[in-house]
Amino acid sequence: MSDEAPLVIVGTGLAGYNLAKEVRKLDTERELLLITADDGRFYSKPLLSTGFAKAKEADELAAHSAASMAEQLNACVLDHTQVTAIDPQQRLLRLGERQQAYSELVLAVGAEPRRLPWADELGEQLLSINDLHDYGRFRAALQGKQRVVIIGAGLIGCEFANDLVAGGFQVSVVASDPYLMPQLIPEPVAAAVQAQLEALGVIFHLGCAIESLEPNGQGVQLRLDDGSQIEADQALSAIGLAPRLALAEQAGLELGRGIVVDRHLATRQPHIYALGDCAEVQGLNLMYVMPLMTAARALAKTLCGERSALSYPAMPVMVKTPACPLVVAPPLTAESGHWVTTGEGTDLQALFHDEQGQLHGFALTGSRVAEKLKLTRELPGWLL
Numbered sequence: 001m002s003d004e005a006p007l008v009i010v011g012t013g014l015a016g017y018n019l020a021k022e023v024r025k026l027d028t029e030r031e032l033l034l035i036t037a038d039d040g041r042f043y044s045k046p047l048l049s050t051g052f053a054k055a056k057e058a059d060e061l062a063a064h065s066a067a068s069m070a071e072q073l074n075a076c077v078l079d080h081t082q083v084t085a086i087d088p089q090q091r092l093l094r095l096g097e098r099q100q101a102y103s104e105l106v107l108a109v110g111a112e113p114r115r116l117p118w119a120d121e122l123g124e125q126l127l128s129i130n131d132l133h134d135y136g137r138f139r140a141a142l143q144g145k146q147r148v149v150i151i152g153a154g155l156i157g158c159e160f161a162n163d164l165v166a167g168g169f170q171v172s173v174v175a176s177d178p179y180l181m182p183q184l185i186p187e188p189v190a191a192a193v194q195a196q197l198e199a200l201g202v203i204f205h206l207g208c209a210i211e212s213l214e215p216n217g218q219g220v221q222l223r224l225d226d227g228s229q230i231e232a233d234q235a236l237s238a239i240g241l242a243p244r245l246a247l248a249e250q251a252g253l254e255l256g257r258g259i260v261v262d263r264h265l266a267t268r269q270p271h272i273y274a275l276g277d278c279a280e281v282q283g284l285n286l287m288y289v290m291p292l293m294t295a296a297r298a299l300a301k302t303l304c305g306e307r308s309a310l311s312y313p314a315m316p317v318m319v320k321t322p323a324c325p326l327v328v329a330p331p332l333t334a335e336s337g338h339w340v341t342t343g344e345g346t347d348l349q350a351l352f353h354d355e356q357g358q359l360h361g362f363a364l365t366g367s368r369v370a371e372k373l374k375l376t377r378e379l380p381g382w383l384l
């Protein structure tokens with residue numbers, strides 16, 4: 001297929017649309033096609049876990065329609081269109097019965113929620129929220145309901161716990177983890193966040209496995225391995241996301257945790273790139289906004305003729321638990337080390353040092369969040 005075909009981006013999440021915006025800053029003319037399985041509306045995904053407290057409908061979280069994005073980007077946006085296969089030799093995409101040529105292809109297909117074994121049986125009573133459509137569906141399922149059980153106590157589960165309780169719901173959280181967000185923060189920091197969420201009324205069942213999860217009238221009933229039983233009107237699964245790999249796998253691309261790309265966001269197949277939640281850059285699959293924005297800037301340059309290697313500075317994440325403000329820089333650059341937590345009450349500083357005394361990560365709560373900038377400067381870059 002010829003180089004005259006468009007640059008095609010599959011996915012119109014923050015990765016796809018931000019890449020398109022960056023490309024347009026460098027090249028206003030190149031033919032650009034974005035293809036998405038969803039409705040192509042532009043929205044900021046982090047708002048999904050702050051919408052219940054503000055009683056926002058899904059439509060209110062959408063900033064622009066697909067048509068408006070197409071106009072702004074001088075691009076074509078093909079919405080409600082699933083890419084079903086890639087033919088890297090012919091540089092063709094299959095869209096069901098149709099096909100589409102590309103000159104260069106970028107996969108920005110995101111990640112999908114891991115499914116609990118009861119998901120099929122429970123249908124609308126057990127949902128997850130990973131996009132605008134899911135958010136609207138969950139809001140609809142919540143109509144007239146009060147008691148929500150969240151399964152999972154990672155970052156997303158904690159954010160939804162805070163948001164739903166602030167939105168007037170009765171919230172319980174069930175997780176096999178011994179404390180909140182164990183992949184990100186040490187136990188004393190987790191305890192501070194938990195205490196503040198409990199003060200708002202959230203009930204935690206941590207370190208518990210679910211033995212059964214069944215429909216119970218209009219709601220659900222859970223039995224845990226500590227013998228306790230929970231009844232709720234609605235369940236929300238927040239057990240994590242996994243990069244969407246099916247398309248890349250079919251095309252024979254190298255896979256790790258995500259679609260494996262080099263520092264130029266390139267796969268080993270000529271003319272195919274990946275970024276965002278679906279991509280793994282030198283072993284890092286970072287499902288956050290700042291890394292994908294950094295990657296979008298670098299990839300846009302490469303696609304526009306200025307080959308540009310990606311580097312990541314350390315990029316702390318603000319966790320949206322306003323009950324206990326929290327900022328985290330996970331210690332991605334250390335193979336070993338230990339956390340030391342100081343401070344009192346909800347004003348904590350946890351620092352992760354290696355054996356040589358180099359700082360690799362931090363978690364700050366309450367008033368200590370103000371130390372974020374100073375500490376970030378002391379961290380090694382995540383990808384140098």
Ligand code: FAD
Pocket residue numbers: 010011012013014015016035036037038045046047048049081082083084108109110111129130131156244247275276277278286287288289290292317318319320
């Ligand atoms: P997505 O937004 O998932 O987009 C994937 C796109 O690919 C979609 O348009 C989809 O339709 C399309 N697609 C997939 N497969 C196909 C196919 N075969 N054919 C056509 N189209 C396809 N990060 C932060 O840094 N800070 C936060 O506060 C924060 N809060 C979050 C809160 C929630 C509730 C969630 C779920 C995530 C949060 N994140 C946060 C993570 C951040 O939002 C994501 O890292 C980011 O939005 C991912 O963007 P993406 O474009 O890679 O993927």
